[in-house]
Amino acid sequence: MTESNVLQNFGLDAIDMSDVYSPEYTAHIEQIRHEAALVLARIAMKHVFADGEAVHDPQLAAPEGVTARQPFFFRKRLIEYLDDRGELHREGNLYRPTDELVQRASAREEDYFGTAAQSPTLRALKSIESIAGGILEGKDGLVLLEERLGAEETWRIWQYLMVDAPPKKACNSLVARTLDQRLRAGVPTVVFEGGAGLGATLREAVQIDGFRERTRNIELYGFTDISRPLMQRAREMLQEKAPEMLGSTCFDRIDLDQLDDYDDVPYLQDAAADLVIFESVLHDVENLHQVLTSCHRILKPGGWLVFTVGSRHRPGLFFPCELLQTTLHSYHRAELDPPRRTNVGYLSLEEWTASLHDAGFPSLRVFPDAQHREKWPYGGIVASRPE
Numbered sequence: 001m002t003e004s005n006v007l008q009n010f011g012l013d014a015i016d017m018s019d020v021y022s023p024e025y026t027a028h029i030e031q032i033r034h035e036a037a038l039v040l041a042r043i044a045m046k047h048v049f050a051d052g053e054a055v056h057d058p059q060l061a062a063p064e065g066v067t068a069r070q071p072f073f074f075r076k077r078l079i080e081y082l083d084d085r086g087e088l089h090r091e092g093n094l095y096r097p098t099d100e101l102v103q104r105a106s107a108r109e110e111d112y113f114g115t116a117a118q119s120p121t122l123r124a125l126k127s128i129e130s131i132a133g134g135i136l137e138g139k140d141g142l143v144l145l146e147e148r149l150g151a152e153e154t155w156r157i158w159q160y161l162m163v164d165a166p167p168k169k170a171c172n173s174l175v176a177r178t179l180d181q182r183l184r185a186g187v188p189t190v191v192f193e194g195g196a197g198l199g200a201t202l203r204e205a206v207q208i209d210g211f212r213e214r215t216r217n218i219e220l221y222g223f224t225d226i227s228r229p230l231m232q233r234a235r236e237m238l239q240e241k242a243p244e245m246l247g248s249t250c251f252d253r254i255d256l257d258q259l260d261d262y263d264d265v266p267y268l269q270d271a272a273a274d275l276v277i278f279e280s281v282l283h284d285v286e287n288l289h290q291v292l293t294s295c296h297r298i299l300k301p302g303g304w305l306v307f308t309v310g311s312r313h314r315p316g317l318f319f320p321c322e323l324l325q326t327t328l329h330s331y332h333r334a335e336l337d338p339p340r341r342t343n344v345g346y347l348s349l350e351e352w353t354a355s356l357h358d359a360g361f362p363s364l365r366v367f368p369d370a371q372h373r374e375k376w377p378y379g380g381i382v383a384s385r386p387e
């Protein structure tokens with residue numbers, strides 16, 4: 001059997017996520033939307049509608065620069081979230097809260113939830129609520145959280161929302177299963193993971209039956225991020241959870257916006273990698289077209305690019321899914337590139353499809369299926385470089 005036959009037998013079609021997108025998973029997403037509706041009502045009434053009304057122009061062009069964009073988009077997306085839910089009265093560019101919104105903002109939590117129990121997500125949402133004033137002044141959310149809660153608690157919240165929160169299961173599982181699927185071909189495999197942070201991909205992968213044995217097929221795993229402290233935490237995690245991988249893993253500081261500059265990093269050379277992984281990071285880059293074009297260059301023919309997404313769609317459903325990100329300066333770096341990329345932060349599926357197509361990835365699998373993107377906003381895309 002040739003290598004490409006082997007890979008076909010263990011191909012993209014075999015990646016299955018049907019057990020992840022379950023009724024239980026749907027309930028987690030709905031619970032977060034329900035919790036966010038309370039917290040976002042309070043933020044809006046305290047910081048945007050304190051005078052009973054607010055002016056907003058949905059067509060206003062976004063400013064340049066992350067410090068100006070971040071408060072602009074936090075306010076814009078909050079107002080458009082409420083408007084899409086039918087919770088604002090509008091006359092021209094003047095918006096006023098409905099009575100329901102005013103009442104919800106002042107509801108007692110026990111009455112709203114029918115219980116006094118606090119979920120970890122609600123606690124995280126309330127931390128964001130506690131810094132909303134500073135966010136609307138243009139301060140970075142992580143800096144504000146560290147000032148208010150201290151570094152340890154901030155990183156606990158970060159790890160919870162980025163890695164452990166139940167909605168993230170779809171993202172983590174997709175990248176982990178794609179990695180595992182590629183290793184099942186049984187041939188030496190070179191992997192480049194960008195923005196690998198705390199290691200959500202490998203944390204999930206080591207839980208797959210037989211993954212540990214299949215790691216012997218990893219010739220080289222480039223575990224990379226722009227932040228060395230995050231990678232330090234990931235190295236400790238790998239030491240504890242998958243020490244057998246340490247021999248084939250390189251921890252390198254790589255900036256995704258400079259991928260063509262690393263002429264001494266083996267897994268970033270032309271046709272060097274079998275698999276490129278980006279877990280919750282690709283929307284953060286400045287020049288998406290350039291990054292995708294570099295991935296095409298780095299991948300071997302038949303190689304796979306897998307990345308996770310939040311699929312932008314109706315603001316009334318989507319804003320809770322990007323709330324933490326919208327507090328961060330780093331979420332607002334994108335150079336817009338219409339008609340490929342028209343949104344700052346998370347992209348829509350249409351933007352992803354156009355961007356991938358123009359970078360040389362004509363065929364892809366989208367998880368979940370596009371028709372479910374409102375119900376299940378988190379998932380990802382696997383694209384393959386044509387043979």
Ligand SMILES: C[S@@+](CC[C@H](N)C(=O)[O-])C[C@H]1O[C@@H](n2cnc3c(N)ncnc32)[C@H](O)[C@@H]1O
Binds near residue numbers: 196256
């Ligand atoms: C939302 S977190 C992703 C979570 C990550 N996969 C994990 O398991 O922790 C985004 C990560 O991308 C990194 N990042 C952001 N911009 C980057 C860039 N231009 N190049 C490389 N890494 C970047 C951040 O440092 C962070 O670790």
